[in-house]
Amino acid sequence: MKGKSLVMAVICVAVCFMMGSPLCFGAEPIKIGGIFALTGRAAHIGTSQRDAVLIAIDEVNDKGGINGRKLEMVMEDTESNPTKAVMALKKILEAEDVVAIIGPTLTGTAMAMRGFIEKEKIPAFMHSGGDVILKAPLKKDDPTSLPKWTFKSPYKAADAMGKICQYMNKHDIKKIGFLYSNEGFGKDGLRNVKVQAPKYGVEVVAQEAFAPKDVDMTAQLTRINAKGVDGVIAWTVGPAMGIIAKNVKQLGIKAPLFECHGAGDPVFWKVAGESGEGVMMPSTKIVVADQLPDSDVQKKKIQAYVKAYRKKFEHEPGTMVAYGADAAFIVVDAIKSVGPDRAKIRDAIENTKGYVGMSGIYNISPDDHNGLSMKDIVMIKATKGGWKLLD
Amino acid sequence: MENRKEYEEVSMPRSLRHKDVICFAILAVVITLIPVFVESKYHLIVLNIIGLNTIVVVGLNLLIGFAGQISLGHAAFYGLGSYFSGILTVNYGFPHWPAMVVAMVTTGGIAYLIGYPALKLRGHYLVMATLGFGIIINILMGELEQFTGGHDGLIGIPPLSIGSLTFDNDLKSFYLIWTFVFFCMLAARNLLRSRVGRALRAIHGSEVAANSLGVNTASYKVKVFVLSAMFASVSGSLYAHYITFISPSTYDFYYSIQVVTMVIVGGMGSLWGSLFGAAVLSLISEALHVAKQYHVIAYGVFLSLMLIFLPEGVLVSIHHFYQNRKLKKLLAAEKGGLTG
Numbered sequence: 001m002k003g004k005s006l007v008m009a010v011i012c013v014a015v016c017f018m019m020g021s022p023l024c025f026g027a028e029p030i031k032i033g034g035i036f037a038l039t040g041r042a043a044h045i046g047t048s049q050r051d052a053v054l055i056a057i058d059e060v061n062d063k064g065g066i067n068g069r070k071l072e073m074v075m076e077d078t079e080s081n082p083t084k085a086v087m088a089l090k091k092i093l094e095a096e097d098v099v100a101i102i103g104p105t106l107t108g109t110a111m112a113m114r115g116f117i118e119k120e121k122i123p124a125f126m127h128s129g130g131d132v133i134l135k136a137p138l139k140k141d142d143p144t145s146l147p148k149w150t151f152k153s154p155y156k157a158a159d160a161m162g163k164i165c166q167y168m169n170k171h172d173i174k175k176i177g178f179l180y181s182n183e184g185f186g187k188d189g190l191r192n193v194k195v196q197a198p199k200y201g202v203e204v205v206a207q208e209a210f211a212p213k214d215v216d217m218t219a220q221l222t223r224i225n226a227k228g229v230d231g232v233i234a235w236t237v238g239p240a241m242g243i244i245a246k247n248v249k250q251l252g253i254k255a256p257l258f259e260c261h262g263a264g265d266p267v268f269w270k271v272a273g274e275s276g277e278g279v280m281m282p283s284t285k286i287v288v289a290d291q292l293p294d295s296d297v298q299k300k301k302i303q304a305y306v307k308a309y310r311k312k313f314e315h316e317p318g319t320m321v322a323y324g325a326d327a328a329f330i331v332v333d334a335i336k337s338v339g340p341d342r343a344k345i346r347d348a349i350e351n352t353k354g355y356v357g358m359s360g361i362y363n364i365s366p367d368d369h370n371g372l373s374m375k376d377i378v379m380i381k382a383t384k385g386g387w388k389l390l391d
Numbered sequence: 392m393e394n395r396k397e398y399e400e401v402s403m404p405r406s407l408r409h410k411d412v413i414c415f416a417i418l419a420v421v422i423t424l425i426p427v428f429v430e431s432k433y434h435l436i437v438l439n440i441i442g443l444n445t446i447v448v449v450g451l452n453l454l455i456g457f458a459g460q461i462s463l464g465h466a467a468f469y470g471l472g473s474y475f476s477g478i479l480t481v482n483y484g485f486p487h488w489p490a491m492v493v494a495m496v497t498t499g500g501i502a503y504l505i506g507y508p509a510l511k512l513r514g515h516y517l518v519m520a521t522l523g524f525g526i527i528i529n530i531l532m533g534e535l536e537q538f539t540g541g542h543d544g545l546i547g548i549p550p551l552s553i554g555s556l557t558f559d560n561d562l563k564s565f566y567l568i569w570t571f572v573f574f575c576m577l578a579a580r581n582l583l584r585s586r587v588g589r590a591l592r593a594i595h596g597s598e599v600a601a602n603s604l605g606v607n608t609a610s611y612k613v614k615v616f617v618l619s620a621m622f623a624s625v626s627g628s629l630y631a632h633y634i635t636f637i638s639p640s641t642y643d644f645y646y647s648i649q650v651v652t653m654v655i656v657g658g659m660g661s662l663w664g665s666l667f668g669a670a671v672l673s674l675i676s677e678a679l680h681v682a683k684q685y686h687v688i689a690y691g692v693f694l695s696l697m698l699i700f701l702p703e704g705v706l707v708s709i710h711h712f713y714q715n716r717k718l719k720k721l722l723a724a725e726k727g728g729l730t731g
Contacts, residue, residue, distance in 0.1 A: 138547060
């Protein structure tokens with residue numbers, strides 16, 4: 001009796017090992033590293049980007065993987081902290097044979113990782129908003145030392161601001177107030193609005209700052225309103241998006257409110273509630289997929305993706321899901337065409353031309369490691385808990 | 392002279408000195424040998440971060456464990472070290488080592504300016520002063536864009552080097568950082584075994600009693616505060632040259648809390664506890680990543696349990712436990728001897 005159970009145990013263990021071994025599933029999986037802000041202040045963005053990448057990987061694997069090999073993501077959390085991001089990168093590079101990195105979420109973490117990515121020579125497709133990760137030279141005294149291995153999927157923040165100003169120009173909004181959170185993202189917005197607004201004949205007559213954790217912006221909005229503005233831009237993500245929308249309604253400010261390109265997310269409705277009605281913002285097309293004209297080349301692809309997303313997570317995707325998905329799909333396409341080789345993947349990504357993605361049409365080149373343009377951005381309006389595509 | 396020697400021997404039993412020598416010898420051997428067994432860059436970076444934290448925690452422990460004062464602004468001193476080193480080398484082309492010394496001295500000077508008024512007052516005014524100071528410095532890092540690079544951070548900080556040896560990978564940095572850890576701990580140990588150390592212990596025991604015995608408590612407290620800020624600054628400089636990029640979010644309020652927690656977990660007033668606290672907390676926070684996004688909760692639960700059951704810190708608690716057992720055994724033996 002005792003001998004029998006021992007034999008059984010041995011068989012069980014053997015079977016378990018075989019299940020885990022590549023023998024049962026054919027070739028070994030191809031691994032990519034996913035580094036996201038899953039906790040910390042950017043957790044809501046990081047998790048939705050992770051979900052976006054997971055969908056993309058599921059899709060590839062459902063179709064039989066890449067040349068018969070499954071795709072697998074090794075995931076790490078940056079905790080929204082630059083030091084931890086570097087540690088996460090080294091952990092992934094050390095423990096697994098990854099061919100590319102997707103992420104991270106925050107610009108600060110991306111900046112910290114950038115130097116090490118260049119040193120390790122591994123292609124990285126980042127989701128960070130800040131243009132600085134591509135523009136800032138690696139060595140301070142050498143302006144040509146731009147990153148070779150780093151790419152980013154979200155469109156440039158300057159283009160998003162340009163889109164708003166273009167819309168204002170079209171709708172006869174000439175004098176605006178600019179309200180921004182006093183940290184990296186908000187200040188970047190301030191720099192951009194000063195460049196973009198004059199291009200479209202828009203004048204910034206008032207600028208006000210607030211701390212990211214402030215709970216009331218009526219004072220700033222009152223000062224802006226006193227200047228007789230006919231439009232307000234608020235540049236921030238997180239709870240402040242909602243607070244500003246509420247304050248604008250409470251003060252009875254008639255001038256339309258515009259928010260940043262990160263606002264088009266279900267989170268916006270959570271923080272703004274009914275006051276969110278009528279707020280306008282630049283966004284990727286993913287949140288208004290069904291309203292796109294049939295002539296739009298992205299429409300079918302986005303609709304199919306959104307369907308898969310809804311099925312897996314049972315909620316609507318936000319605007320930032322598009323960035324995660326695009327980064328994943330472009331990397332996957334590169335692996336498909338050149339095989340799991342880091343240097344070749346990098347070259348393939350750099351040669352991506354006319355790729356129809358969720359966020360737009362990517363034309364990546366050695367000079368432009370992002371590849372999107374202002375044409376890819378749409379203006380949307382918050383309506384009845386959802387989004388309406390503006391002309 | 393004769394007298395003094397006698398006094399030293401009374402106050403510092405020979406066995407204790409031996410024990411310290413052995414401990415430091417073990418530390419030196421472990422530091423030298425670790426890279427033989429650890430090859431992974433990830434493990435090395437974790438060890439390096441532990442080393443950097445240890446330097447800050449050793450300094451902070453001098454303040455908390457011996458002067459009985461808490462600082463919630465050590466992230467700022469750590470950051471000042473990083474930023475002075477970074478700005479001087481990147482923007483002004485300073486050589487690395489002098490920049491590090493300038494950073495250390497300037498940070499010490501700034502700490503003196505804060506500590507001097509705050510520590511004249513009795514009670515925990517230093518906590519308030521450093522809390523505010525930490526937040527102000529963190530804001531300045533983001534606002535003084537022309538110097539600090541603002542929230543985008545300061546890029547391209549060169550790695551440290553001695554002659555032709557450049558500390559540009561994890562292994563070389565490991566030896567560099569842990570050499571600093573070793574000497575910082577040695578310095579702290581020597582300080583504690585000196586007249587200053589005894590004065591600090593007296594202050595920790597009872598400020599009034601120390602005062603009445605002629606110890607200038609205010610002056611000692613300011614000095615130890617300045618010293619602990621300088622430790623943090625050195626660590627910050629090493630961090631900047633190691634990671635080669637710095638941005639304000641590394642030096643936020645959370646980091647100040649983290650190092651205070653390390654002091655408490657390791658054991659207030661315990662030199663080896665500082666090393667232990669820094670190591671345990673850094674390792675736990677990494678190890679808990681297996682719990683995916685729940686690692687934050689797991690970390691919190693772990694800390695709460697630690698503080699409920701081992702409020703004096705792990706190392707100190709273990710030490711007390713053994714001392715108590717010894718005492719009980721002695722008592723039992725004595726009792727047995729009496730009745731028998």
